[in-house]
Amino acid sequence: MLVKLFIALLSFSYVQSDGQNREMITNFNPGCQAQKCPECSPGVVYVVSKGDNDVLHYVISAIGGPPTALVIKTNKPKGRSQLNIDCKKMASKNDTERKDSITKPEGVKVLYSFGVVFSRLFQYNDTADKADITSYNINSTNWRVYDFTEFEWQDITQWSSNNLIVMKVKDSGLVKDAAFYNESLVLQFHLFDHSDRSTELPHLQYNADSTQFDFTLQNIDTGNYSTARWGLEAVLLGADKKSLQMSIETQKSIDDEYTPGVFQTSNWYTKPGDKGSGGYLQWKPVCYLKSSRARSVATKVDTTGLHSTIDVNVEGFLQSSIMYTYYPDITNISRFATNFTFGLTKDGGFTTTNYTSWTAQLGYGAPPEDKVSSLVVGVISAGLGIPVILILFGGLFVIIKKKTAKGEYTEVGQDNSSIQ
Structure with missing residues (x-):
């Protein structure tokens, strides 16, 4: 007995049953008659995600250099709900045309918008094995800075499908001896129409109001940096007054059922005082040093805290990204930056495996919370x-x-x- x-x-097992299901429609290079459009290089993906009472619009692209994901939440009108997006204008060098590349049809009301821009990569030679990017002066010989505005990307439509958007770097031009080439940097966005949990570590829980992304560095020539480590600069923007402060909050759990050895989840909120009606970036402080993810090849992900975009000098990156096409007055909205750093003391660093992969997610509303399962x-x-x-x-x-x-x-x- x-x-x-x-x-x-x-x-018994815990089943995530809350949240709604959505109907998703994916458009490649909207505004062009053909899916592949040289004038829109490296391409734009526009996803319409229809819920019961609202619509989420995802615009994802590396036009201008910085990989960017813009999320716009609107009502669900009786008529046409898709936004008018012209990828040719989005890729234009003319600011007037760029500002007119995203418009909404009559009857569509914007409820909120936010997004993330990945602006720069930092490589540092961790000779002291501190796994602390702030220990080294950015102007020293231990640093290399890679500017995404100078990167070239492969055609986004070549690798993407209806619910998987893939960005692959082509090369980094003349930047730092062209260390990046031939898919050495890959960004993958996974879009969802339901609630569940990722099958891969760190098994992030998602819902129909979120999209997960994998950031992967692989097969990179680190030159004479024998103990190389990496930092990724990211900017989160929200359609709020620039005086509104953002925050990063870490939740602790006694349970590591889904991510062995990890007892924390971090959330970066655009509206900390009203989380249910804002955006967030969520991650667990872990990344992996091999493509076959396992606890044995896991290492730490850390941040350098939130900083004003003026302090870290990324205004130019924001204006070159597709975010500027929707926020022409981008200097007057809420935006903060941080560096995600990868590595832990005595883990061997990036050069041990020449591979690092990190997963996080961008979403609207209150982020999913890990609970002790049945x-x-x-x-x-x-x-x-x-x-x-x-x-x-x-x-x-x-x-x-x-x-x-x-x-x-x-x-x-x-x-x-x-x-x-």
């Missing part, structure tokens, strides 16, 4: 319950056995006295 109870408890609750209950049950039954058995033995002894004694 106890064995059956234990098996029944183990059979499986874990069942295991804990069984682990604590079975010994208690055994003690109770064992104690009861001993008491009954003693009483039975005492009764039998008394009866025998009475029989012997009567014979005498």
Whole structure:
């Protein structure tokens, strides 16, 4: 009976059932008649994700250099819900045309918008094995700075599908001896129409209001940096007043069921005071040094804290990105930057495997939260319950056995006295 109870408890698993399902429509190079459009190089992907009462619009592109993901939440009108996007104007060198490349049809009301821009990569030679990018001066010989505005990207439509958007670098031009080439940097955006959990480590939980991305560095010539490590600069923007502060909050958990050895989840909010109606960037502080992800090849992801974009001098990167086509007055909205750094002391650094891959997600509303699953609750209950049950039954058995033995002894004694 106890064995059956234990098996029944183990059979339970936590199923994420909240959230809505969405209908997704993917458009490649909107505004062009052909999917492949040289004038829109390296291409634009526009995804319309229709919910019960609203629509999420994703615009993803590396036009201008910086890889960018823009998210626009609108109402769900009775008529046409798709935005008017012209990728030719988006790729134009003329600012007037660029500002007119995203417009909304009549009846569509924008409820909120936000997005992320990846502006630069930092490579540093961690000779002291501190795994701390702030330990080295950016102007020293231990640093190399890679500017995404000078990168060339492969055609985004060549590798992308309806729910997977893939950006692959072609080369880094003359920047730092063209260390990046032939897919040595890859960004993949996974779009979802339902709620579930990723099948790959770190098994991030997602819903229909989020998109996950994998950032991968591989086969890069690090030159004379024998102990190279990397930092990725990212800027998060929200359609709020520039005076509104953003925040990064870390949640701790006692459970590492989905990501062994990791007990934290970090959320970067565009609207900390009203999380349900803002955007977020979510990640677990872990990345992987091999494509076959496992705990044995995991290392740490850290951030350098939030900084004003003026302090880190990324205004030019924002204006060159597609974000400027939707926010022509980009200097007057809320935006903050941070550096995601990869590595941990004594992990060997990037040069050990020449590979680093990190997963995070961009989403609207309150981010998904890890909860102790029914499986874990069942295991804990069984682990604590079975010994208690055994003690109770064992104690009861001993008491009954003693009483039975005492009764039998008394009866025998009475029989012997009567014979005498």
